[in-house]
Amino acid sequence: MVKMFKEFPGVEWIKETGDFIKIDESKCIGCGYCLNVCLAECFEIVEKRARVKSLEKCMECASCWYVCPEDAIVFTWPLGGTGYKSDWG
């Protein structure tokens, strides 16, 4: 199934990606860096720990993975044929 969002025109997201970004809660220190760099607002802080709110607008840039000072974020690719797609890159 394909989804689009008004704030990100020209991009489609194909569902059934699998959990391709995970946060190891035992490592997270709640610094919020992942929230700072995520333009799709995929994360939220709950009880001083970051957690994945939704990956439905994720563009797989992996910025969250790069900036996490505790290596608490596990980043993999979505399943084949899913995730974002655009003709205008």
Place this chain on the structure above:
Amino acid sequence: MDQEFDVIVVGAGFGGPVAALICAQAGLKTLIIERSENVGDKVISGLTIPFYGFLFGPDFIRDGNPPIERPSDGIINYIIKDIEKGDIEIDDSLRVPKPFSPVFAFGYNTYCKPLCEWEVRKAVDAGAILKKSTTVIDVIKEEGCIKGVITDKGERIRSKIVIDAEGSKGLLAIKAGVREKYRPETISLADTYDYIMPKEDIDKIFGYTVKMCWGWDEQKIAPPLGYGNGLMVWPYRNSLHFMQDQCLKTNGGPVPNLNKLFKEYHKNITEKLPWWKNLVAPRVKLRARMWAGFEIYVGLNKKLRNMANHTDGMILIGDAAGLESTELCDGVPAAWFSAEIAANVAIEAIASNNTTKSFLAKYDRKIKNHPIIRWSISGRNRYNLRTAQKEHSFKKLRKYIHNGWGLGALTHFMTSFFKLLLLYAKNDPTIITKWIRMFFRYYQNWLYESYEYSMKREIKQITSKKLKRIEKKFTRYLRIMDSLLISLKKREKLLSVIVIPFSDSLNNIMKKSLPIFEPIYSFILKLLDRILNHFSIKVIKFTEYANPLIFQN
């Protein structure tokens, strides 16, 4: 798919298909695995591919008809001193002069998807197999040697060599134990907007030039120079590509709230930057917004630069090998060069039945000795903008911009360029005329949107005696040039005693002579402007109506 292949190429971006095509042409059983549903779905860049990518890249690109959106003849740098007062300095010194421009382009602006699709179709035509919608999640490792890949569907596909063209994240190389994750200081996040704009407006407002903006952090126009980056606008055929990018972090600094800042910059740019506000804004419509991360400063970090780019049974190319340009933020030429080198080493390795790390080290040596790759991953002008910002030194800001995206680029680019040019010309002197024909053909293709696999329009044919005469002259002059170059090749002494040492010191010569030469050069161009314009129009007309066959290699 439990078959066995000679070569598996992971990723159908810019580099992967080149490697696959060369391997398939050599008769190797080649598989390309791409994680997206359609080739190019996930390639986000927005780019000008510099001319040297086409000159020194694979023959099939130089001699082919790849889809391009608009040739680019130079850069206009807007150095913003004070946005509120409209105090903006312009550096537009890096331009192909007329009458060469716009036929002889500085680069070609393209959308990623059609170009990647074009490359993949070429590879498939050559016999490579394309497997889409498949994510490679790991490698098959046996006794320390890579023997293939494992996909998200649980398939184990074996091969003699894996060419990793996965892109900048390098997840597969990390899994294979070849490389480590990059530091956030080396990664830039590129926030990209695609706008539709009528072609005639782009022709008038942009012509063939890329616009770049640089400003102080506090003005929040171009993304912070403190993070070493800027803002670029590329004109395409019927659209504009707008990109602001900045590093995720500076050394020792915090991670800024990019989500908030990018929105703020974009608002300021579109509302305060005079040429955007007055000329562009009334004529554009937003079509897409997307973003991507790329490893801009990996080349400047010794440890990261020296991370392995191969192991037993595996070679990494392009962004996966950390070959993103530190200055132009362009990874395509290096992806093409490295893909070609990797494919040739893989062919040799398979032929000699030796795919060990020590044999594949040949690839590493060739990459490290490649003059343009070496130059491209060591330029510090963009990074140095941080110093200008820290010291709030306009003099430094102007200097680094001029050296990076102005005529000053000649002071550090010429030696690498000329060295490679000599090497290519030494192997095949007729390559110079092939390059000339390429520029004409590309421009004609652009005019008529006539690219392979998507012929949009028939090329206008007019039969005039004058045109036929010029066509004949064009062909004859190129033939004369070929014979001259072939005769020069025989004078090896001349090459080794004069030309090669001259190329070694070209950068220094440019450094010393540019301060004197540049004002004279600009003065002459201004003085001759009308005459040069007149000739430029003639060259364009000729290219428009000439028989396409005379531009074929």
